[in-house]
Amino acid sequence: MVLRTLVVALSFCLLAHQIRAEETIQIGYLEQLVPRPPILSNLDEIPENEGFAGAEIGLSDNSTTGKFLGHSYALEKQIVEEGGDALAAAQTMLKVSPYLLLNAPQEIISKIAKLPEAKNALLFNVSSRATKLRGEACRANLLHTMPSRTMLSDALAQFAVKKRWSKWALIHGAYDADKFYLTALEKSAKKFGVTIVEKKQWNFDADMRRNAAQEVPLFTQDLPNHDMMVIADERGDFGRYVIYNTWIPRPIAGSEGVVPSAWSASVEQHGAAQLQSRFHKEHSRQMRPIDYAAWAAVRTVGEAVTRTNSADLDAVKSYILSDKFALGGFKGRPLTYRKWNGQMRQPIVLSHARAVVAIAPLDGFLHQRNELDTLGLDQAESSCATFTE
Amino acid sequence: MRFVTILALSLFSTTVAADEIWVTNEKDDTISIIDVESEKVIRTIEVGERPRGITFAQDYSVVFVCASDSDTVQVIDPDTGKVLHELPSGEDPEQFVLHPNNKLLYIANEDDAITTVVDVDERRVIAQIDVGIEPEGMAVSPDGKTVITTSETTNMAHWIDTETQKIIANTLVDQRPRHAEFSHDGSELWVSAEIGGTITVFDTETKEEKAKILFEITGVHKDKVQPVGFEKTKDGKYVFVALGPSNHIAVVDPKTYKVIDYILVGRRVWHMAFNADESKLFTTNGVSGDVTIIDVEGLKATKSVKVGRFPWGAAFRPTTK
Numbered sequence: 001m002v003l004r005t006l007v008v009a010l011s012f013c014l015l016a017h018q019i020r021a022e023e024t025i026q027i028g029y030l031e032q033l034v035p036r037p038p039i040l041s042n043l044d045e046i047p048e049n050e051g052f053a054g055a056e057i058g059l060s061d062n063s064t065t066g067k068f069l070g071h072s073y074a075l076e077k078q079i080v081e082e083g084g085d086a087l088a089a090a091q092t093m094l095k096v097s098p099y100l101l102l103n104a105p106q107e108i109i110s111k112i113a114k115l116p117e118a119k120n121a122l123l124f125n126v127s128s129r130a131t132k133l134r135g136e137a138c139r140a141n142l143l144h145t146m147p148s149r150t151m152l153s154d155a156l157a158q159f160a161v162k163k164r165w166s167k168w169a170l171i172h173g174a175y176d177a178d179k180f181y182l183t184a185l186e187k188s189a190k191k192f193g194v195t196i197v198e199k200k201q202w203n204f205d206a207d208m209r210r211n212a213a214q215e216v217p218l219f220t221q222d223l224p225n226h227d228m229m230v231i232a233d234e235r236g237d238f239g240r241y242v243i244y245n246t247w248i249p250r251p252i253a254g255s256e257g258v259v260p261s262a263w264s265a266s267v268e269q270h271g272a273a274q275l276q277s278r279f280h281k282e283h284s285r286q287m288r289p290i291d292y293a294a295w296a297a298v299r300t301v302g303e304a305v306t307r308t309n310s311a312d313l314d315a316v317k318s319y320i321l322s323d324k325f326a327l328g329g330f331k332g333r334p335l336t337y338r339k340w341n342g343q344m345r346q347p348i349v350l351s352h353a354r355a356v357v358a359i360a361p362l363d364g365f366l367h368q369r370n371e372l373d374t375l376g377l378d379q380a381e382s383s384c385a386t387f388t389e
Numbered sequence: 390m391r392f393v394t395i396l397a398l399s400l401f402s403t404t405v406a407a408d409e410i411w412v413t414n415e416k417d418d419t420i421s422i423i424d425v426e427s428e429k430v431i432r433t434i435e436v437g438e439r440p441r442g443i444t445f446a447q448d449y450s451v452v453f454v455c456a457s458d459s460d461t462v463q464v465i466d467p468d469t470g471k472v473l474h475e476l477p478s479g480e481d482p483e484q485f486v487l488h489p490n491n492k493l494l495y496i497a498n499e500d501d502a503i504t505t506v507v508d509v510d511e512r513r514v515i516a517q518i519d520v521g522i523e524p525e526g527m528a529v530s531p532d533g534k535t536v537i538t539t540s541e542t543t544n545m546a547h548w549i550d551t552e553t554q555k556i557i558a559n560t561l562v563d564q565r566p567r568h569a570e571f572s573h574d575g576s577e578l579w580v581s582a583e584i585g586g587t588i589t590v591f592d593t594e595t596k597e598e599k600a601k602i603l604f605e606i607t608g609v610h611k612d613k614v615q616p617v618g619f620e621k622t623k624d625g626k627y628v629f630v631a632l633g634p635s636n637h638i639a640v641v642d643p644k645t646y647k648v649i650d651y652i653l654v655g656r657r658v659w660h661m662a663f664n665a666d667e668s669k670l671f672t673t674n675g676v677s678g679d680v681t682i683i684d685v686e687g688l689k690a691t692k693s694v695k696v697g698r699f700p701w702g703a704a705f706r707p708t709t710k
Contacts, residue, residue, distance in 0.1 A: 064502060064522050065543040068559040271541060271565070274523050277500060306544070306561065328542065328564040328584040332634065333612040371610055 024072045025062075025311045026097035027301055029055050029294070030112075031079045032086040032104035037175075039237040040208050051103040051126055052077055053283045054291030057275070058298025060282075065306055073302065091117045098122055098313045101297050103290060106130040106137075113139035122317050124297035127290050131184060134341045134377050138384035143320070143342040145293040145300070149181050151376035152260040153188035155348035155360030156230070156253055158374070159260075161192050162362045165227035165251065169220075170199035171242065172232035181232040185254070197224040202238050212241035221247040230254040257352060260360070263292035264351040272330040296329060296344060300337075303327050332359065333372065341384040345372040409706045410662050410671045411467075412680055413440035413454060414697025420454070420470075421680075421696035423671065425664045428682055428692055434470035437463050442484040442527075443702040446509075447491045452704065453509075455482040455496070462496060462507070467706055477514050479505035484702075486527040486536065488551065495536045495549070497524035504538045504547075506554055516554035520547045526580065528569035530593065539566035539580055546580050548596065558596050562589045567617045568660075572643070573625065581616040583633060588616055590646060600646040602630075609635045618660035622667050622685070629670055629683075631658040638672060638681075640688055650688050654681035662703035673700035 019025075029052055036046065047053070055075055062073045078093055080086045086104060090112045093100055098121040102109050106128045113123055118141055125133060125144040134148050160166055168189060172182040182199065189196050200223065204215060220229070220242070229246060231254040233239035239256035251257060265286035268276065275295075279287040287295075304316040304325065319325055321342075326334035331347040338345060348360040361371040373379075408425040418440060422432040437456025445452050451473065454463045462476040462485065481500035488495065493515070496505045504524055506516040521543025528537040529551075536549040539562065546569060548558040563585020570579050577599065578591040588602040604614045615633035621643065622628075628641040634657050640650040655674025658681070662671050670683040673696075680700060682692045 061522055061542055065545070068521065068543070068545060068547070068556075271523065274499060274541075278522075326564050326585060328544070332615075334564060334584045334586075371612070 019071055019305070019309060019311050023311060024074050025301070025305055026074050026076060026099070027055075027059070027298055028093040028097050028100040029075055029077045030086065030090055030093055030100060030102055030104065031077075032084070032108050033079060033082050034105055035082055037235060039235055041236070041240065044236060047283075047285055047288075049283065050288055051101075051290040051294045053279070054287065054294035055101060055298050057279055057282060057291075058295040058302070061299060062302030065302065069306060069309070071305055075298070087111055087115065090115060094118060094121050099301050100124070101126050101294055103127040103294065106133055109133065109142070110137055110139070113142045120313060122301075122313060122320075124300070126293040126297050130180065131377065134343050135383045138341045138387050140386050143297070143300070143337060143344065145296040145344045146289065147262050147346060147348060148343065148376050149184035150187065151343075151348055153181070153184040154191065154375045155260040155350060156185070156258070157188035157192040157194050158360050158362045158365050159253070159258065159350050159358050160194055160228055162358070162364070166194045167226045168194055168196050168228055168230045169223045169226040169250075170196055170230050170232065171202055171220075172199065173202050173235070173237060175235065177234040178232045181234055181255070185230060185232060197226045202233070204238070208238055208241040212245050216242050216245035217247045223247070226250060228253055231256050258350050258357050259352065260348050260350050262289040262346065262348070263287060264289075264349050264356070266351045266353065266355050267330070267349055269356070270330050270332040275330050296327065296335065299327055300344075338373070338379070339387075340379045340382045341377060341387050343376060345370065347372065348375055407708050408665055409708060410664070410680070411443055411452065411704045411706055412671070412673055412696050412700045413443050413702040415439055415441055415675070415699035415701045417697035417699070419697045421700070423680060423694055423696070425669065428694060430694060430696060432470065433697070434465070436465065436472070437461060441701045442482070443704045444485065444487050445704055445706055446487070449706055452706070453485065453487065453494060455485060457481050457483055457499070462494065464509070474512065476507050476509060476512055478507060479503055479514070479517065484525050484527050486529045488529055488536070489531070489533040493551070495527055495529065495538070497527050497538055499523050499525060502540070504536075504549065518547075518549060518554060518556060520556070521545050526567055526569040528571055528578065530571045531573065531575040535593070537569045537571075537578060537580075539569050541565045541567065544582070546578065546591070560591060560596055560598075563587045568619060570619060570621065573621065573623060579619065579628070581619055581630065583615040583617055586611055586614050586616065588619070588630065588641075602641060602646050602648070604630070604632060604639050604648060606632070606635055606637055606651050609637070617658075620661050620663060620670070622663070624667075627685070629661060631661060631672060633657055633659070634676075636674075638670075638683065652683055652688060652690055654683070654690055655679045655693060659701050660703050662705045664705060665707055671703055673703050675699045675701060
């Protein structure tokens with residue numbers, strides 16, 4: 001019955017809002033720059049166009065499809081400087097288009113989603129991994145193409161169980177993000193039956209580039225026996241110095257070693273090599289998780305416009321959340337959205353710099369609805385109330 | 390020496406039909422040649438980088454191979470295995486189809502969103518047609534009037550008029566179309582969608598969707614049931630559909646569009662080829678690096694033959710005239 005109503009509503013929209021020939025579907029991209037705290041290594045370079053570069057590839061994919069259907073697309077970018085007013089920028093952008101990608105910290109995304117101007121909008125979180133945004137802080141107008149920390153930690157726990165590396169020693173940094181990741185890892189350990197033998201906070205303020213070989217063995221010497229060491233170091237500060245310096249030889253995962261992520265430069269199966277090469281040709285660098293999330297967000301809008309032949313927000317949004325929606329995302333399974341919190345279902349890549357080690361959900365982790373729902377917040381545990389209003 | 394070989398061959402051919410199946414090994418840059426009778430690899434020849442699409446000329450005098458990463462189509466003498474020459478193909482040729490005129494080769498350039506039309510005699514590009522992103526599936530209608538390119542990310546079948554080399558229609562299909570084939574009488578176009586998990590059947594007259602074929606394998610999640618390559622028997626009885634990482638071949642009745650059976654084969658099955666009388670079907674299994682041989686009458690897998698790494702395309706070559 002519900003389905004029938006939806007279908008009727010959809011076809012009505014189709015009639016009512018067919019795209020006019022000269023109409024362009026505008027998609028906004030808003031980025032809030034944040035101060036990047038210093039890290040030990042001097043080698044990391046974060047590309048300035050991280051995120052937007054992916055959106056641009058998404059735009060060109062949409063446009064190619066669109067040209068055969070008479071649909072055209074445009075991207076508008078706004079970068080808000082550190083300490084700038086992201087809310088005001090969002091208000092301005094939402095006047096132009098209801099479709100807006102957000103590359104910003106969790107608090108800012110939350111505030112933008114609560115703006116009155118955002119009520120009739122469809123926002124895409126392409127950057128924040130905060131599980132909270134998919135839980136109690138969720139919003140009905142906010143979809144997430146970036147996986148949550150819980151999805152990443154669940155993927156890692158599945159991998160560990162599959163490998164029977166089910167005793168973990170956890171090392172985490174002192175920053176909030178590290179602690180959020182730690183919480184997610186602990187939760188996943190419980191969910192999949194992994195034992196955490198000990199967790200230990202990394203407090204050294206010495207320069208590890210020079211003395212990791214001395215400090216790390218001592219730091220890890222007193223850990224109880226474990227199968228795998230898991231590191232929560234989201235900024236990439238100390239984790240890299242732990243590898244090959246531990247007291248006992250163990251595989252390392254988490255923020256270093258085998259890293260769970262939405263996307264990595266080593267993904268090549270399922271046609272991914274083509275997306276990687278399109279991206280590299282255009283931007284002369286490797287595609288990163290935020291780039292992928294932004295690409296998926298732009299493609300989501302494009303796919304819904306293509307299939308409904310409508311640029312109308314209601315038609316597009318209800319199509320995205322319907323059972324008909326499916327996006328090819330180069331990860332071997334169709335990407336869809338969870339109806340209870342707007343999170344995009346997606347396989348999680350477990351990889352190191354040179355190769356993909358596994359892709360979660362791993363074989364054998366079953367689910368009554370969709371195996372992808374073994375990753376992250378499932379419907380039964382969802383504390384997201386506003387979404388299905 | 391040559392005389393002896395010819396003599397031996399002709400003697401042989403009077404007794405047994407030693408036909409061959411040619412299989413491109415994507416990650417070995419080789420072609421494995423399987424003897425249809427003995428079901429063994431009898432030759433392996435080296436070709437360009439990342440060979441995928443493979444097709445013989447109508448008289449089987451040469452074989453065309455897409456060497457994707459060498460950005461060329463190689464023309465090979467099937468007797469010697471030597472590359473005779475290369476055709477200009479545009480970048481990253483993945484799959485192609487030879488027009489019934491035996492002269493024009495329509496090539497999908499996966500990285501460039503282009504279909505390139507090459508005159509194989511004059512060895513020159515006569516047209517390039519803008520299509521959707523990641524073109525792959527290629528088909529030509531039996532009357533030669535229409536060529537189809539399907540594009541994986543744009544999710545369309547592009548209908549190309551072979552008189553003008555222009556697109557005359559674009560029809561949406563499900564996510565990630567991989568392969569297209571016309572029915573033997575030309576009245577239908579079939580397009581598989583890997584991520585959509587379907588085959589869409591179009592009426593070629595109206596270009597309207599006529600049927601949708603769905604697949605369901607007990608114990609395999611539907612997301613893993615990914616139709617890619619498919620082949621039809623000439624008698625109109627079966628269509629065999631490779632279902633990728635579900636490691637099965639579906640047997641479809643082309644009259645009812647219903648699945649009759651599923652046959653377990655090797656891992657990540659891609660494409661396939663029949664022998665001469667269509668009693669055997671050879672499937673390329675990318676991940677397991679082998680070819681499964683199916684007994685068409687019994688609808689049973691009978692044997693696996695180890696080939697190179699990531700076998701992809703398959704083509705039949707009769708050695709008896």
